[in-house]
Amino acid sequence: LDAMALIYRAHFALSKNPRVTSKGLNTSAVFGFTNTLLEVLAKEKPSHLAVAMDPPGPTFRHEVFTQYKAQRQETPEDIVTAVPLVKRLCRAMNIAWLELPGYEADDVIGTFAKQAVQRGFTTYMMTPDKDYGQLVEEHILLYKPAYMGNGIDVLGPQQVCEKWGIQRPDQVRDLLGLMGDAVDNIPGIPGVGEKTAAKLIADFDNLENLLANTHLLKGKLQENVVKFAEQGRLSKQLATIDLQVPLPFDEEILKAEVTKGDELRQLLDELEFRTIKKRIFGEEDPSPAPRANASQGAQGSLFGPPPTNGPSPVSQTPAPSPEESPENQPTTGPRRTLADVRVDYHLVDTPELCHSLAYYLGLQTEFCFDTETTSTEALTAELVGLAFAYRPGEAFYVPVPPDRAAALAVVDIFKPVLENPAIGKIAQNLKYDLTVLANYGVTLAGPLFDTMLAHYLIEPEGRHNMDVLAENFLHYTPISFDDLTRRGKGQAPIREVPVRQVADYSAEDADITLQLKQVFAPRLVQDGLLKLFNEVEVPLVPVLASMERAGVRVDTAALAAYSTELEQQIREAEKKVYEDAGEEFNIGSPKQLGQILFDKLKLIEKPKKTATGQYATGEEILVQLAPEHPIAQHILDYRQLQKLKSTYVDALPTMLSPVDGLIHTTYNQAVAATGRLSSNNPNLQNIPIRTEKGREIRRAFVPRDEEHILLSADYSQIELRIMAAFSQDPVMIEAFSTGRDIHAATAAKIFKVPEDQVDSEMRRRAKTANFGIIYGISGFGLAQRLNIPRKEAQALIDSYFAEFAAVKAYMDQVINTAREREYVETMLGRRRYLRDINSRNFTQRGFAERNAINAPIQGSAADLIKLAMINIHAWLANSGLRSRMILQVHDELVFDVYRPELAEVSQQVKALMESAYPLAVPLVAEVGTGQNWLQAH
Numbered sequence: 006l007d008a009m010a011l012i013y014r015a016h017f018a019l020s021k022n023p024r025v026t027s028k029g030l031n032t033s034a035v036f037g038f039t040n041t042l043l044e045v046l047a048k049e050k051p052s053h054l055a056v057a058m059d060p061p062g063p064t065f066r067h068e069v070f071t072q073y074k075a076q077r078q079e080t081p082e083d084i085v086t087a088v089p090l091v092k093r094l095c096r097a098m099n100i101a102w103l104e105l106p107g108y109e110a111d112d113v114i115g116t117f118a119k120q121a122v123q124r125g126f127t128t129y130m131m132t133p134d135k136d137y138g139q140l141v142e143e144h145i146l147l148y149k150p151a152y153m154g155n156g157i158d159v160l161g162p163q164q165v166c167e168k169w170g171i172q173r174p175d176q177v178r179d180l181l182g183l184m185g186d187a188v189d190n191i192p193g194i195p196g197v198g199e200k201t202a203a204k205l206i207a208d209f210d211n212l213e214n215l216l217a218n219t220h221l222l223k224g225k226l227q228e229n230v231v232k233f234a235e236q237g238r239l240s241k242q243l244a245t246i247d248l249q250v251p252l253p254f255d256e257e258i259l260k261a262e263v264t265k266g267d268e269l270r271q272l273l274d275e276l277e278f279r280t281i282k283k284r285i286f287g288e289e290d291p292s293p294a295p296r297a298n299a300s301q302g303a304q305g306s307l308f309g310p311p312p313t314n315g316p317s318p319v320s321q322t323p324a325p326s327p328e329e330s331p332e333n334q335p336t337t338g339p340r341r342t343l344a345d346v347r348v349d350y351h352l353v354d355t356p357e358l359c360h361s362l363a364y365y366l367g368l369q370t371e372f373c374f375d376t377e378t379t380s381t382e383a384l385t386a387e388l389v390g391l392a393f394a395y396r397p398g399e400a401f402y403v404p405v406p407p408d409r410a411a412a413l414a415v416v417d418i419f420k421p422v423l424e425n426p427a428i429g430k431i432a433q434n435l436k437y438d439l440t441v442l443a444n445y446g447v448t449l450a451g452p453l454f455d456t457m458l459a460h461y462l463i464e465p466e467g468r469h470n471m472d473v474l475a476e477n478f479l480h481y482t483p484i485s486f487d488d489l490t491r492r493g494k495g496q497a498p499i500r501e502v503p504v505r506q507v508a509d510y511s512a513e514d515a516d517i518t519l520q521l522k523q524v525f526a527p528r529l530v531q532d533g534l535l536k537l538f539n540e541v542e543v544p545l546v547p548v549l550a551s552m553e554r555a556g557v558r559v560d561t562a563a564l565a566a567y568s569t570e571l572e573q574q575i576r577e578a579e580k581k582v583y584e585d586a587g588e589e590f591n592i593g594s595p596k597q598l599g600q601i602l603f604d605k606l607k608l609i610e611k612p613k614k615t616a617t618g619q620y621a622t623g624e625e626i627l628v629q630l631a632p633e634h635p636i637a638q639h640i641l642d643y644r645q646l647q648k649l650k651s652t653y654v655d656a657l658p659t660m661l662s663p664v665d666g667l668i669h670t671t672y673n674q675a676v677a678a679t680g681r682l683s684s685n686n687p688n689l690q691n692i693p694i695r696t697e698k699g700r701e702i703r704r705a706f707v708p709r710d711e712e713h714i715l716l717s718a719d720y721s722q723i724e725l726r727i728m729a730a731f732s733q734d735p736v737m738i739e740a741f742s743t744g745r746d747i748h749a750a751t752a753a754k755i756f757k758v759p760e761d762q763v764d765s766e767m768r769r770r771a772k773t774a775n776f777g778i779i780y781g782i783s784g785f786g787l788a789q790r791l792n793i794p795r796k797e798a799q800a801l802i803d804s805y806f807a808e809f810a811a812v813k814a815y816m817d818q819v820i821n822t823a824r825e826r827e828y829v830e831t832m833l834g835r836r837r838y839l840r841d842i843n844s845r846n847f848t849q850r851g852f853a854e855r856n857a858i859n860a861p862i863q864g865s866a867a868d869l870i871k872l873a874m875i876n877i878h879a880w881l882a883n884s885g886l887r888s889r890m891i892l893q894v895h896d897e898l899v900f901d902v903y904r905p906e907l908a909e910v911s912q913q914v915k916a917l918m919e920s921a922y923p924l925a926v927p928l929v930a931e932v933g934t935g936q937n938w939l940q941a942h
Contacts, residue, residue, distance in 0.1 A: 018037055054261035232656040350508060354404055376437070378441055387444075394519045433474075449547075574646050579643055624644075653693075707938075720869070726924060
């Protein structure tokens with residue numbers, strides 16, 4: 006049984022009429038799960054039975070893809086409460102409970118199912134999760150539980166194949182690699198839905214064969230498959246169930262022999278499960294368990310009383326009573342929607358009403374606004390409408406016509422209040438709205454408040470989209486965009502949706518955002534985050550918007566030439582692999598590759614196998630083989646060349662804007678929990694620079710014209726400097742203050758030699774130790790990085806801490822403080838929550854401790870460069886210069902500099918970066934220029 010899946014289903018199946026004990030405990034999830042368990046025992050009479058549970062904390066999939074399941078909203082409190090109760094129930098009934106940190110229930114169930122088949126069992130995997138389809142075979146069946154009136158559904162190989170339109174159940178992995186899985190935030194390949202994925206798998210058998218034969222595809226499909234090939238591989242990896250979970254398969258423990266003792270009786274009494282108790286023990290049920298009324302917890306309105314700073318321009322709405330205000334709302338209860346609450350959402354569709362609304366907006370100290378547009382691409386999106394709200398429960402929607410001149414006429418009515426610096430503006434994902442308004446000549450001004458960024462600071466690892474925030478903080482389910490635009494069998498353009506429906510949708514967004522601001526503003530103060538919010542995150546919004554609008558030019562001719570060069574090198578690497586193998590085969594097929602390496606060439610006596618039973622042929626295995634077996638290195642070369650060509654060289658030209666021919670990357674301000682920026686379309690942070698062939702890609706990024714030149718400014722050893730400042734280590738401070746080589750100085754200390762006798766190998770090891778210490782590296786990790794024995798690596802770490810005692814003391818102090826608070830902070834107060842820091846699980850605790858050391862340093866580096874960006878952007882704007890800041894990658898800024906301004910910009914950028922924030926050691930920015938990014942860097 007997949008415990009968490011069944012718990013969730015039970016919880017939501019009873020959400021309209023939840024079971025609540027006399028003490029107020031919601032037992033819906035436990036009740037539903039218990040009934041399901043008893044039904045299985047009674048009807049199926051299994052000889053053996055186990056319940057598998059997802060453990061808390063990250064799994065190996067989070068290490069591969071940090072955003073795995075990141076979009077999921079926080080687990081409802083009632084489910085969190087239910088999990089230990091279900092565990093107690095299983096223990097009391099003597100039912101095996103399977104849980105292992107780092108592995109999901111899918112992996113545990115898959116591993117046990119495969120082992121059970123080998124022992125002669127037929128196994129049923131009880132779960133609604135479609136991923137399990139990949140495991141189905143003759144004696145492993147998918148047992149989908151009854152739900153909401155639908156009966157039990159048992160799927161064998163034939164049913165799985167028919168359901169998905171595939172030839173073999175194991176192809177479910179390939180299908181998910183292509184189409185992704187929104188439930189687990191597995192991205193897949195954009196534009197590939199279920200039907201297209203099934204057709205591609207029918208044609209190419211698996212994802213690897215498809216990616217090796219993209220030349221057979223056409224049009225947009227070919228473009229997407231080539232561009233997102235690595236994303237597809239990653240998605241398949243995430244969707245693949247691991248069949249090597251290290252848990253013992255003990256038939257005796259797994260026997261379905263239910264115990265009916267005092268522990269079970271006591272638990273059922275505690276849960277007030279009288280009917281279930283009677284069913285198990287045969288005792289009388291004196292009174293039914295109390296149930297919450299369907300409307301319990303939802304009395305009153307979602308919306309609070311309006312402020313007294315101005316009447317409605319359209320209607321006078323009576324104020325809700327004080328009992329209906331948000332602070333008096335219960336924290337639990339049924340979700341509410343527009344149909345359940347009293348609101349006034351007005352359609353403002355005449356010039357007279359628009360002018361009236363603009364007048365009343367001008368009377369406010371602040372108001373919330375939202376843009377409704379034709380596209381998610383802000384730079385090219387057209388306005389469909391504007392929504393405004395300045396008191397909870399009331400909002401106004403202004404339709405904007407498609408004709409450009411008519412649209413500008415509407416926008417111009419609101420331009421004065423939008424540009425009024427004395428009036429605060431509230432929005433969700435402000436950068437998008439700011440950019441869209443700029444398309445219509447509006448420069449947003451005033452104190453700004455972005456609810457997305459506010460929540461990002463309050464809960465950096467949570468989900469920050471408005472619908473989730475509304476559910477979690479307002480207990481309200483907004484109209485979804487998909488529901489709004491769903492017409493017939495497909496999605497209709499938003500301009501084709503009736504204006505009244507769009508008005509309700511957009512006005513609701515503005516109303517909800519206004520209320521979220523009222524929730525988040527006090528939290529920012531309470532958590533000491535207001536200064537960071539007002540002086541770093543919000544001022545950065547227009548900076549990033551400006552950089553996105555500026556764009557960067559890419560030399561497509563250079564990329565085409567490099568693509569041809571890489572293609573030739575790929576063929577050469579392919580030829581070498583064939584020569585090593587003694588035959589031709591599909592290098593992109595893990596199955597065929599494994600057969601060559603391990604069946605034919607026998608490179609390893611006992612090769613490792615993957616979850617699907619195939620030989621493991623990943624990078625880790627090949628890197629281990631490469632020193633002794635040339636074929637392994639040639640395969641690595643082949644893969645690296647393929648990835649460079651498909652992911653970057655061939656993909657970048659497809660990302661050029663049709664408007665100006667430039668690449669306009671999108672910066673994500675609320676993704677990385679450390680505070681770092683990320684980017685997409687393209688992802689600049691992932692452009693490889695460690696290898697010569699990877700660095701060549703930067704050569705294609707060039708100035709916009711002959712009058713400009715690229716300038717790169719990069720912080721030197723910023724994280725080590727922050728560590729020196731935080732730890733106050735005298736040796737590190739002295740080395741940085743006098744401009745000495747920090748790695749040579751470190752080597753001299755830990756190897757106990759004069760600095761002038763430090764050789765290149767000593768310096769290399771010291772450098773690795775320096776940067777590894779920041780990430781809380783272990784002796785095992787350092788041994789792997791330096792390719793030295795573990796004992797030698799640990800001795801190196803011990804020597805490091807002996808010489809840099811202040812660093813060790815700082816790290817210990819940070820971990821101890823984190824244990825007390827369950828969070829750490831950067832120098833500007835940015836928090837990283839570490840709720841596993843006191844875990845009894847060694848793996849989870851160790852992961853949290855490493856984050857405790859690294860997060861304040863990496864986050865402070867992020868804070869520093871954000872301050873520098875804000876100051877540089879302001880200086881460029883105030884100076885009236887033609888030069889522009891166009892790219893940011895970690896600790897580096899890139900500028901498109903007007904040649905006559907080069908000397909001034911170089912000097913000022915360096916000065917502003919080095920003075921961004923006072924530290925105990927000097928900040929150093931290294932500046933370079935060139936005809937392309939590689940040359941400038």
